[in-house]
Amino acid sequence: MKKKQWQGRGPGEHAEQHYLVQPRALAGGGDVRHASEFLRASGWRDKSKKDGPLTMESPDRTVRVAYDPYLLPGGWTIHGRAEGANGAWSAHLGQQTPVEIVAGLTDALTRPQSAHAPNAWGPLKEQNWHTLFEGGHYMATSPDGTAWMHYRQSVDGEAMWWTGAKDTQGYGWAASFTPNTPMHLVQAFSTELASPEPVMRPRGRVPLSPQIRTRSVSVRPSQLGAWQQARITDARAATWARNSNRRTRPRTTARPHTPAVSARTRR
Incomplete structure:
Protein backbone atom coordinates (compact mmCIF):
# COMPACT_ATOMS: atom_id res chain seq x y z
CA MET A 1 0.00 0.00 0.00
CA LYS A 2 1.61 3.24 -1.16
CA LYS A 3 2.34 5.88 1.47
CA LYS A 4 0.15 8.98 1.17
CA GLN A 5 0.69 12.31 2.89
CA TRP A 6 -1.99 14.48 4.42
CA GLN A 7 -2.84 17.25 1.99
CA GLY A 8 -4.68 20.55 2.30
CA ARG A 9 -5.45 23.52 0.11
CA GLY A 10 -4.26 27.06 0.22
CA PRO A 11 -6.08 30.39 -0.09
CA GLY A 12 -9.51 30.26 -1.67
CA GLU A 13 -10.22 26.71 -0.52
CA HIS A 14 -13.82 25.63 -0.14
CA ALA A 15 -15.33 23.93 2.90
CA GLU A 16 -16.39 20.32 2.40
CA GLN A 17 -19.28 18.51 4.01
CA HIS A 18 -18.45 15.94 6.66
CA TYR A 19 -20.53 14.16 9.27
CA LEU A 20 -20.04 13.51 12.95
CA VAL A 21 -21.24 9.93 13.45
CA GLN A 22 -22.60 8.20 16.56
CA PRO A 23 -22.28 5.54 17.78
CA ARG A 24 -18.69 5.39 16.63
CA ALA A 25 -18.74 1.59 16.51
CA LEU A 26 -21.04 1.73 13.46
CA ALA A 27 -19.22 4.54 11.62
CA GLY A 28 -17.37 2.31 9.16
CA GLY A 29 -13.66 1.77 8.67
CA GLY A 30 -12.48 5.32 8.00
CA ASP A 31 -9.04 6.45 6.82
CA VAL A 32 -6.36 3.82 7.48
CA ARG A 33 -3.71 6.56 7.76
CA HIS A 34 -5.18 7.60 11.11
CA ALA A 35 -3.44 4.52 12.54
CA SER A 36 -0.58 3.92 10.11
CA GLU A 37 0.84 7.46 10.08
CA PHE A 38 0.89 7.55 13.88
CA LEU A 39 2.95 4.34 13.88
CA ARG A 40 5.27 5.77 11.22
CA ALA A 41 5.76 8.95 13.25
CA SER A 42 6.52 6.76 16.29
CA GLY A 43 9.48 5.16 14.54
CA TRP A 44 7.79 2.08 13.08
CA ARG A 45 9.13 0.75 9.77
CA ASP A 46 6.94 0.46 6.70
CA LYS A 47 7.47 -3.10 5.41
CA SER A 48 4.69 -2.93 2.81
CA SER A 58 7.85 -1.97 15.52
CA PRO A 59 11.38 -0.57 16.04
CA ASP A 60 12.37 -3.65 18.08
CA ARG A 81 6.31 -12.17 18.98
CA ALA A 82 6.90 -14.45 21.96
CA GLU A 83 9.22 -12.92 24.55
CA GLY A 84 10.55 -14.88 27.49
CA ALA A 85 7.69 -16.46 29.40
CA ASN A 86 5.11 -14.55 27.35
CA GLY A 87 3.88 -16.45 24.33
CA ALA A 88 3.10 -15.03 20.93
CA TRP A 89 -0.23 -13.25 20.62
CA SER A 90 -2.44 -11.87 17.87
CA ALA A 91 -5.51 -9.73 17.23
CA HIS A 92 -7.78 -9.78 14.19
CA LEU A 93 -10.11 -6.86 13.48
CA GLY A 94 -12.66 -6.76 10.68
CA LEU A 109 1.81 -0.29 21.12
CA THR A 110 4.01 2.80 20.89
CA ARG A 111 3.73 3.83 24.55
CA PRO A 112 5.29 2.48 27.75
CA GLN A 113 2.93 0.30 29.76
CA SER A 114 1.40 1.94 32.83
CA ALA A 115 2.44 0.69 36.26
CA HIS A 116 -1.27 0.32 37.15
CA ALA A 117 -2.88 -3.07 36.62
CA PRO A 118 -4.94 -2.94 33.40
CA ASN A 119 -8.70 -3.51 33.49
CA ALA A 120 -10.40 -4.05 30.13
CA TRP A 121 -13.87 -3.86 31.70
CA GLY A 122 -13.32 -0.55 33.49
CA PRO A 123 -13.90 1.75 30.46
CA LEU A 124 -17.07 -0.16 29.59
CA HIS A 130 -24.46 -3.71 30.73
CA THR A 131 -22.21 -6.41 32.20
CA LEU A 132 -22.87 -10.05 32.99
CA TYR A 138 -17.78 -12.31 30.91
CA MET A 139 -20.01 -10.16 28.72
CA ALA A 140 -20.58 -6.43 28.27
CA THR A 141 -23.06 -4.77 25.91
CA TRP A 148 -20.38 -5.92 22.69
CA MET A 149 -17.28 -7.37 24.28
CA HIS A 150 -17.02 -10.98 25.53
CA TYR A 151 -14.41 -13.07 27.26
CA ARG A 152 -15.09 -16.78 27.01
CA GLN A 153 -13.30 -19.66 28.66
CA SER A 154 -14.06 -23.30 27.94
CA VAL A 155 -13.83 -26.21 30.39
CA ASP A 156 -10.48 -27.27 28.91
CA GLY A 157 -9.01 -23.84 29.60
CA GLU A 158 -9.18 -22.41 26.09
CA ALA A 159 -10.09 -18.72 26.17
CA MET A 160 -10.72 -15.89 23.73
CA TRP A 161 -11.69 -12.25 23.62
CA TRP A 162 -14.46 -11.53 21.12
CA THR A 163 -15.87 -8.10 20.36
CA GLY A 164 -17.69 -6.19 17.65
CA ALA A 165 -20.73 -4.18 16.62
CA LYS A 166 -23.82 -4.77 14.50
CA ASP A 167 -26.98 -2.89 13.66
CA THR A 168 -30.47 -4.32 13.16
CA GLN A 169 -29.76 -4.89 9.44
CA GLY A 170 -26.66 -6.95 10.13
CA TYR A 171 -24.11 -4.32 9.13
CA GLY A 172 -21.04 -4.28 11.35
CA TRP A 173 -17.75 -5.95 12.21
CA ALA A 174 -16.15 -8.41 14.61
CA ALA A 175 -12.73 -8.72 16.21
CA SER A 176 -10.93 -11.29 18.32
CA PHE A 177 -7.86 -11.36 20.55
CA THR A 178 -5.92 -14.41 21.65
CA PRO A 179 -6.07 -14.91 25.44
CA ASN A 180 -2.44 -13.89 25.98
CA THR A 181 -2.86 -10.52 24.26
CA PRO A 182 -1.37 -7.98 26.72
CA MET A 183 -4.21 -6.68 28.86
CA HIS A 184 -3.19 -3.04 28.60
CA LEU A 185 -3.75 -3.32 24.84
CA VAL A 186 -7.21 -4.82 25.32
CA GLN A 187 -8.01 -1.99 27.75
CA ALA A 188 -6.82 0.62 25.24
CA PHE A 189 -9.11 -0.95 22.64
CA SER A 190 -12.11 -1.10 24.97
CA THR A 191 -11.58 2.55 25.94
CA GLU A 192 -12.01 3.68 22.33
CA LEU A 193 -14.81 1.18 21.72
CA ALA A 194 -16.84 2.59 24.62
CA SER A 195 -16.08 6.27 24.00
CA PRO A 196 -19.26 8.31 23.48
CA GLU A 197 -17.41 10.82 21.28
CA PRO A 198 -18.50 10.86 17.62
CA VAL A 199 -16.06 10.24 14.77
CA MET A 200 -15.88 12.20 11.52
CA ARG A 201 -16.59 10.78 8.09
CA PRO A 202 -16.66 12.56 4.72
CA ARG A 203 -19.80 12.73 2.62
CA GLY A 204 -20.43 9.43 0.87
CA ARG A 205 -18.55 7.42 3.53
CA VAL A 206 -21.30 7.19 6.15
CA PRO A 207 -22.91 3.73 6.37
CA LEU A 208 -26.64 3.56 5.71
CA SER A 209 -27.80 2.33 9.09
CA PRO A 210 -31.04 3.17 10.91
CA GLN A 211 -29.13 3.18 14.20
CA ILE A 212 -26.61 5.83 13.19
CA ARG A 213 -27.03 9.45 14.25
CA THR A 214 -25.25 12.11 12.22
CA ARG A 215 -24.61 15.83 12.38
CA SER A 216 -23.44 17.71 9.30
CA VAL A 217 -20.36 19.95 9.64
CA SER A 218 -18.41 22.05 7.13
CA VAL A 219 -14.65 21.48 7.23
CA ARG A 220 -11.94 23.14 5.16
CA PRO A 221 -9.21 20.79 3.86
CA SER A 222 -6.57 22.84 5.68
CA GLN A 223 -8.45 22.36 8.97
CA LEU A 224 -8.66 18.62 8.46
CA GLY A 225 -4.98 18.46 7.52
CA ALA A 226 -4.01 20.48 10.59
CA TRP A 227 -5.94 18.16 12.94
CA GLN A 228 -4.33 15.12 11.38
CA GLN A 229 -0.86 16.68 11.42
CA ALA A 230 -1.23 17.56 15.12
CA ARG A 231 -1.67 13.87 15.89
CA ILE A 232 1.49 13.02 13.95
CA THR A 233 3.41 15.80 15.68
CA ASP A 234 2.36 14.44 19.07
CA ALA A 235 3.65 10.99 18.10
CA ARG A 236 7.00 12.38 16.97
CA ALA A 237 7.39 14.45 20.14
CA ALA A 238 6.64 11.45 22.37
CA THR A 239 9.09 9.28 20.42
CA TRP A 240 11.83 11.92 20.65
CA ALA A 241 11.25 12.25 24.40
CA ARG A 242 11.50 8.48 24.96
CA ASN A 243 14.65 8.17 22.87
CA SER A 244 16.21 11.18 24.59
CA ASN A 245 15.45 9.70 28.00
CA ARG A 246 17.15 6.43 27.03
CA ARG A 247 20.28 8.27 25.89
CA THR A 248 20.57 10.37 29.05
CA ARG A 249 19.55 7.72 31.58
CA PRO A 250 22.39 7.25 34.12
CA ARG A 251 24.01 3.87 34.49
CA THR A 252 22.35 2.03 37.38
CA THR A 253 24.92 -0.70 37.86
CA ALA A 254 28.64 -0.29 38.28
CA ARG A 255 30.88 -2.05 35.83
CA PRO A 256 32.66 -5.01 37.39
CA HIS A 257 36.11 -3.99 38.58
CA THR A 258 38.99 -5.96 37.10
CA PRO A 259 42.13 -5.61 39.19
CA ALA A 260 45.35 -4.91 37.39
CA VAL A 261 47.38 -7.99 36.65
CA SER A 262 50.41 -8.08 38.96
CA ALA A 263 53.82 -9.33 38.01
CA ARG A 264 54.06 -13.11 37.83
CA THR A 265 54.99 -14.62 41.17
CA ARG A 266 58.23 -16.46 41.05
CA ARG A 267 58.25 -19.98 42.31
Missing part, protein backbone atom coordinates in the same frame (compact mmCIF):
# COMPACT_ATOMS: atom_id res chain seq x y z
CA LYS A 49 5.33 -4.33 -0.65
CA LYS A 50 4.45 -2.29 -3.71
CA ASP A 51 0.69 -2.40 -4.36
CA GLY A 52 0.34 -4.86 -1.49
CA PRO A 53 -1.26 -4.67 1.94
CA LEU A 54 -0.01 -2.20 4.53
CA THR A 55 2.56 -3.74 6.91
CA MET A 56 4.21 -1.85 9.76
CA GLU A 57 6.91 -3.24 12.07
CA ARG A 61 10.79 -6.00 15.49
CA THR A 62 8.57 -7.70 18.06
CA VAL A 63 5.19 -6.55 16.69
CA ARG A 64 3.71 -6.30 13.20
CA VAL A 65 0.54 -4.47 12.22
CA ALA A 66 -1.01 -5.28 8.85
CA TYR A 67 -4.07 -4.03 7.01
CA ASP A 68 -5.25 -6.00 3.97
CA PRO A 69 -8.30 -4.73 2.06
CA TYR A 70 -7.72 -7.07 -0.88
CA LEU A 71 -8.56 -10.47 0.58
CA LEU A 72 -11.89 -11.43 2.09
CA PRO A 73 -12.84 -10.83 4.80
CA GLY A 74 -9.90 -8.38 4.98
CA GLY A 75 -9.08 -6.06 7.82
CA TRP A 76 -6.39 -5.68 10.46
CA THR A 77 -4.02 -8.33 11.81
CA ILE A 78 -1.65 -7.61 14.67
CA HIS A 79 1.00 -10.13 15.72
CA GLY A 80 3.22 -9.97 18.79
CA GLN A 95 -12.36 -4.33 7.78
CA GLN A 96 -15.26 -2.18 9.00
CA THR A 97 -13.77 -1.72 12.47
CA PRO A 98 -13.57 2.07 12.84
CA VAL A 99 -9.95 3.12 12.53
CA GLU A 100 -10.28 5.30 15.64
CA ILE A 101 -11.03 2.15 17.66
CA VAL A 102 -8.20 0.25 15.95
CA ALA A 103 -5.88 3.12 16.86
CA GLY A 104 -6.77 2.67 20.50
CA LEU A 105 -4.79 -0.57 20.32
CA THR A 106 -2.09 0.40 17.81
CA ASP A 107 -1.33 3.73 19.51
CA ALA A 108 -0.87 1.86 22.79
CA LYS A 125 -18.52 0.19 33.09
CA GLU A 126 -17.66 3.89 33.12
CA GLN A 127 -19.86 4.33 30.04
CA ASN A 128 -22.73 2.36 31.62
CA TRP A 129 -22.37 -0.78 29.54
CA PHE A 133 -20.47 -12.50 34.62
CA GLU A 134 -21.28 -16.21 34.59
CA GLY A 135 -18.66 -18.81 35.35
CA GLY A 136 -15.83 -18.35 32.88
CA HIS A 137 -17.89 -16.09 30.62
CA SER A 142 -23.38 -1.09 25.03
CA PRO A 143 -26.49 0.74 26.28
CA ASP A 144 -27.98 0.84 22.76
CA GLY A 145 -27.19 -2.84 22.16
CA THR A 146 -25.09 -2.24 19.03
CA ALA A 147 -21.65 -3.17 20.43
